[in-house]
Amino acid sequence: MAKHHVNLKVNGDEHDLLIEPRKTLLAVLRDTVGLTGTKEGCSTGDCGACTVIVDGKAVTSCMVLAVTASGKEITTIEGLASDGELHPVQQAFINTGGYQCGFCTPGFIMASKALIDENPDRSEEEFRHALGGNICRCTGYTKILEAVLKAAEEVSATA
Amino acid sequence: MSEHTVVGQTVARVDAVEKVTGAAQYGADVHPPGMLYGKIVRSKHAHANILGIDTTEAEKLPGVKAIITQDDVPSGRRVFATDKVLYLGEPLAAVAATDPDVAEEAAELIKIDYEVLPVVQDVMEAIQPSAPRLHGDDTKDGPNRREIATQIRRLSRDKENDHSNEISKLESELDNYPDEVYYNISAESHSEAGDVEKGFAESDVVVEDTYVIPRVHQTYMEPHVSVASADSSGKITVWASTQGPFAIRSGIAGTLGIPLTQINVIGTTMGGGFGGRFGVIITHVPAVLLSQKTGRPVRVQMTREEEFTDGRPAPGCVIKLKTGATKDGHILARQALAFWDSGSVSGASIGSTIRVRGVYKIPNLKVDAYGVHTNKSGTAAYRAPGAPQAIFAGESQLDEIAERIGMDPVEFRLMNMREEGDPVPAGASEPKVGYKETLQAVADAAGWWDREAGENQGWGVAVGDWTNGCGPGGVYVSVHEDGSVRIFHGSMDITGTDTAISQIIAEILTVPYESVTIRRGDTDSAPYSTGSGGSVVTFTMGNTAKLAAEDAHQRVLELASERLNMNVDNLELRDGAVHVVSADPPKSISLGELAAYSLSTTGGPIVGKGSFARQPSTPALAAQIAKVEVDPGTGRTRVLKLVASQDVGFAINPMAVEGQIEGGTVQGYAWAMMEEMQYGDDGNINPGFVDYRVPTSADLPTVESVIVEVPAPNGPYGAKGVGEPPITPTLATMANAVKDAIGVRITELPIKPERVVDALKSNGH
Incomplete structure (x- = not known):
């Protein structure tokens, strides 16, 4: 299959790649760029484990063809902590016990970060609905919501 | 105030940073x-x-x-x-x-x-003579035929007396049970205590129902x-x-x-x-x-689709259950006949049918269970395998009895619960378990005693029991020259068990949790370890870790004794140093100094070894209460409140224990209300998250968890396994709440909107 030239900007680094048009952004991030923090849970856009941020928006990377992401700013879970300092959302997931097996956690953290960046002042109910595209099988969501609300509060206070 | 400094405290898990940064290496990351x-x-x-x-x-x-x-x-x-x-x-x-x-x-x-x-997917069709046969020799007698056949065999073996008349009479009795030859049977399990027929005859109220529980997938997020x-x-x-x-x-x-x-x-x-x-x-x-x-x-x-077609999910089953009780609320007898959908191979947890007994004094109990072949993949364990299904039937029917005799469901359960010293099958007697404490705790926390319900609202309660397993495990502990402690073992972490092991070892060696690190070896390097499941790890590896730390502790005292020239009896380890008891001025030597000193001794470095395989463990109880509102027009059920208590023995890391309770309860909720693997002549027809719906954060309110601690005699610090119990009662909790809300008993799961609407219609609503 003919390959296409794609320029991916991932966590600030540029990657010039030749890739088949059938490859998803998820596959390229994991198999070509080597960033395996983004997870594959369903490959149909239903579980949210592969959520990354593309130009400020949370997207399920299994539903995006990599060729369409060329030239866009992509942030993955690996790009969230800066200078050894965890992002408030990451720290909140630790403090509240918002993860167990951790497989859905990168997706949840990225989806939560995008929501908080957009508007941290949401009610628990609003966050519950906004995160309805991410599946967690371990926690029952109670502690995830605690984490997201705590992180939102912190971001809101420092904004 | 706790006498402990590290166990019993909420600490950040050992894998916290790698899990929130994407650094943790899962199978597909290799x-x-x-x-x-x-x-x-x-x-x-x-x-x-x-x-x-x-x-x-x-x-x-x-x-x-x-x-x-x-x-x-x-x-x-x-x-x-x-x-x-x-x-x-x-x-x-x-x-x-x-x-x-x-x-x-x-x-x-x-x-x-x-x-x-030709294909057969329904267990009740698969046992019929007309069903396609999946394997060769798989015909079994039902419970009544089986008893008669056993008697015939016994009489035929007695060659000294002539039993031909009795035998021919029994043989003609077999004709009374023409439907009791079952086909496509993969396995069977039978048990009996007392005399159920006598128990039913003495009962004032007898209720009989058939419960249908679907096959559901564990749906771990990583295929x-x-x-x-x-x-x-x-x-x-x-x-x-x-x-x-x-x-x-x-x-x-x-x-x-x-x-x-x-x-x-x-x-x-x-x-x-x-x-x-x-x-x-x-x-x-x-x-x-x-x-x-x-x-x-x-x-x-595997893809998610392959997970649904060729995973090893939890078996569905059909349970015919009958319970008898006196009008003042004593359960006298219970009988179950269960057909478990084992799929194409044997292996469904049919033995768990005995869990219809629950934690109650039931003098007469009879259970007959069969595994049935259908054209589906095989099954495997799912969080307390078999218990949620059996307990759904048992706890649903208890509410029906309570209603008929006019007793409060919580009081009815409290009255019938077993107590310490009560006889239990297999000769033992009931250990001390917080059955009543746990139910009482959830009732108090949920506001059960002064509960109010608006129109189409209802409250439901149920309890579920489980006993943690145990298995072999080994742990090494070493103390290094900087006073840090290393743990080496071969057991897989399931959501916090490495943390619990680290806490136990830090506690015994009196060092801060932060100075302990834990490494897992592969099967080439690590001592044998049982699988992480069956609520085994905290009990088994916790005990193993304790033994290893105590062994290291012993070596530390020996070294200090040598170094300080003091008898071991005059030494104590606290705050990461060995102190001379009541020395004035105080005299001590740190773990780090002792570790450095050890390198030049005949006895060598500080290495503790722990090895453990089994000790009797005590049952655990989960008790839950839900308040729901059902929309009679759409049939949709909304959870307004979900409270879950559990006797955990001792919570080594309370936040992690709450996480287990919350997660297990939501899995139980999902089985009750949403999930079912559906099959047609072409096999599984809902192999994805659009058609097989699992709950998201939008489906549920906050789960309130209540930790009850009645120490287990052989558990580390009294701890027992916490992972499995919380899923066991939720199926019945939800069904009982829906019954209270709309007055209709739903005996087939999941309680999906169309099923509620149909149930209301057939009850003349």
């Missing part, structure tokens, strides 16, 4: 150089004869490196189907290619010639995956996302007929298991065979 991608070729029919497999076209595809079928399994042990498939998705062959998309393309190019056969690498010397390395690496090692060795020592299994971080990641499953052996054939590492990773 990518050795030169790795190929494997794909399993699967049956497209639920029941068919295989007339031929043609790989010619697939072999021509550039990038394809190997295609294997059963002919490529040197041991001859069944890995792939050959002449017949019994379910949609059954493996027939496997491909390895340089790219995952090429592997998938190649799998599609393999031509399978099928002769389609099954294995990476295998066979080197030129024949050594095989397998990276597996598994609950038990040692069982995979023995499983592969057995399947391939090679020595244990030729296989090294490396357990990767696990993306959920819930019982579904035990032993050799689906991906491991094909990955090894493909690597042997190509001489390159191979990863075999």
